[in-house]
Amino acid sequence: MAPQQRRFTRLSRSAAVIVTATAALVLAACSGGGGSSSTSSLGFTPAEQVKNSAITVWVDAAREPAVKAFEAKYPDIKVNEQTYDGNAGGSDSFKTKIALFDQSGQGWPDVVWSTQTNDASWASKGANGAQPFAAPLNKGWFDQSFLDGFTKGAQDPVTIDGTMYGLRNDLAQVVFWYDQKLLDQFGYTAPQTWEDYQSLSDKLAAEHPGYILGSVGDSFVGTYVYYMGAQAPIFQATKTTFSSNFDDPKSKKMTDLIDHMLKNGTLVQDSVFSADFVKKYQNKIVGMPGPIWYTGALFQSKDSLNVPAGQLGAGVPLHWAGDKIATGNVGGGVWYASSHTKNLDAVKTFLQFVTSADEYQVDLAPGYPAYAAAATKWIAKQAAAGYFVGDFQKNVTDAAGQTWSGWGYPSFSSETAYAKVVVPGLAAGKTVADLTDAWKTEMDNEAQVQGYKVK
Structure with a gap:
């Protein structure tokens, strides 16, 4: 966190x-x-x-x-x-x-x-x-x-x-956070699939430039929110082996989606914890996928986005159309x-x-x-406070059991390669597609150093 x-x-x-x-x-x-x-x-x-x-x-x-x-x-x-x-x-x-x-x-x-x-x-x-x-x-x-x-x-x-x-x-299940006030103002509905999300980005870019749908400037976002949430097999491991497949259809679709939204300006490269992010995008985030702990760390924090009560909702985790819901874990x-x-x-x-x-x-x-008993009380307390709108309690609770099981947990983090390769690469004007080979190589090298056989 x-x-x-x-x-x-x-x-x-x-x-x-x-x-x-x-x-x-x-x-x-x-x-x-x-x-x-x-x-x-x-x-x-x-x-x-x-x-x-x-x-x-x-x-x-x-x-x-x-x-x-x-x-x-x-x-x-x-x-x-x-x-x-x-x-x-x-x-x-x-x-x-x-x-x-x-x-x-x-x-x-x-x-x-x-x-x-x-x-x-x-x-x-x-x-x-x-x-x-x-x-x-x-x-x-x-x-x-x-x-x-x-x-x-x-x-x-x-x-x-x-x-x-x-x-x-x-x-740290991921849901789709949305600003109901902005959705109503623009006449939009919260997306439920990755396809909806990309379509919404095109409408937002054309009709309300300057408003955004998220950021990929943090290593935990690019990896866990987007690729893990897309069920993309780029970080898989057993006790002895590691594999990373950017050619899988779901990996390629997510790479294309991120590059598409970076190009139309609805995805940005600022870290969500940076002062620049708050300065540029406070009151301009129509929605964004992110973990449950964004509630206190970003949205409700007076030192960050400070979203007023009665605007913020948690939608279902974004997933590919026709697929069973599976979400990332940050x-x-x-x-x-x-x-x-x-x-x-x-x-x-x-x-x-x-x-x-x-x-x-x-x-x-x-x-x-x-811990389940504590979670039941925690989410009920959050809902009872009257801060959130929509099906906050149900969607967050459901997402807790929908984390994608295909992500790996080897002895190194997926975040380090993203931070080393993707973040500076995007800043230099490259696309994610331009960087996937180097990204994969960096993860494979980390795996070999840790003693894994790379498949």
């Missing part, structure tokens, strides 16, 4: 940790020296547990309220909070820092938040003989009844061969638990709270919770 990178800050707070049944069970399973238990009860070898030990939690700036809410609910659990970039944009900061701790054999955080859904692919493997950083969560540590509470499919990106290595914080962060933690019970309590508790997920969270 593209928060600004911030330097590490360590905040110490004092309180006591009571290690309860979970930790006691693990200790009982450990040998006298600790740290050498059988992996059968939890799926990994736990460290020797230390009573009253603090847990170190890495978060980005936007997740700090989650930590504060937890501390308010559990004042007896000591948390050392550290802020970092959240691995935003596929920066690989999470992986890089953990590799250093693996080399030294100490210093691992207990909990890590990441904006990327592809970290499980590497965090589930131990580098150079080290124990994998991410602890299995569904092998005896977390109750299955709790894990079953996540929205169907939410945990798929972090589940490998039946083992769950993280907990999704939120879902992030939806993940909480990871360290297999090296010395306080299993506190980590479990923390993760259960930040992913499912009303005090955070319903009252404070900016995005659609991955």
Whole structure:
């Protein structure tokens, strides 16, 4: 979700940790020296547990309220909070820092938040003989009844061969956001298909130049919103292979659509988080496809588009005519638990709270919770506020279960190649079609560096 990178800050707070049944069970399973238990009860070898030990939690700036809410609910659990970039944009900061701790054999955080859904692919493997950083969560540590509470499919990106290595914080399903005031003013209706979207762009360009239908200036938009939403197989992976097919009919149609709308001026190249975007296009966005978290990050934010209540609606995800609805997923962060933690019970309590508790997920969270019960309350709260128009609640809820399953989750992000090749290429006057060969090559090279066989 593209928060600004911030330097590490360590905040110490004092309180006591009571290690309860979970930790006691693990200790009982450990040998006298600790740290050498059988992996059968939890799926990994736990460290020797230390009573009253603090847990170190890495978060980005936007997740700090989650930590504060937890501390308010559990004042007896000591948390050392550290802020970092959240691995935003596929920066690989999470992986890089953990590799250093693996080399030294100490210093691992207990909990890590990441904006990327592809970290499980590497965090589930131990580098150079080290124990994998991410602890299995569904092998005896977390109750299955709790894990079953996540929205169907939410945990798929972090589940490998039946083992769950993280907990999704939120879902980032894409819908079509529209400004009902502008649609009424211009006599348009919100598109439901990609074909409708392109046709609307031609009418808008001809009749109301200067008004837009979106931007492709951010790496997460170009990849997840447009190509993933188009079910274009440009980023597919298994455990050992990677493939990218820009010649697939759906890939080619999306490439053509983006180039067509860039040419007629209804798609722009400004980042949606830039000051220029707000300055140029506030009150001129007729509609745009984007994730659910655009609500607070863009539309309702007084520092961004600040759309008045009663104008904004969420339509169905754009899809190809005749196809089943399938939408993109733009992030939806993940909480990871360290297999090296010395306080299993506190980590479990923390993760259960930040992913499912009303005090955070319903009252404070900016995005659609991955935990189903919290999601039901969150969306109802949003709808009851009277800000949105149309079938907001239904369309957002339906889209949560319509994420396209054909996208891959290898150990690198699709965003980095787009940022390196496509963004500067478009700025230089090239079309997406001009850039697809170089874009594919960059992704293939990244895959090979990460050890994947390119198909």
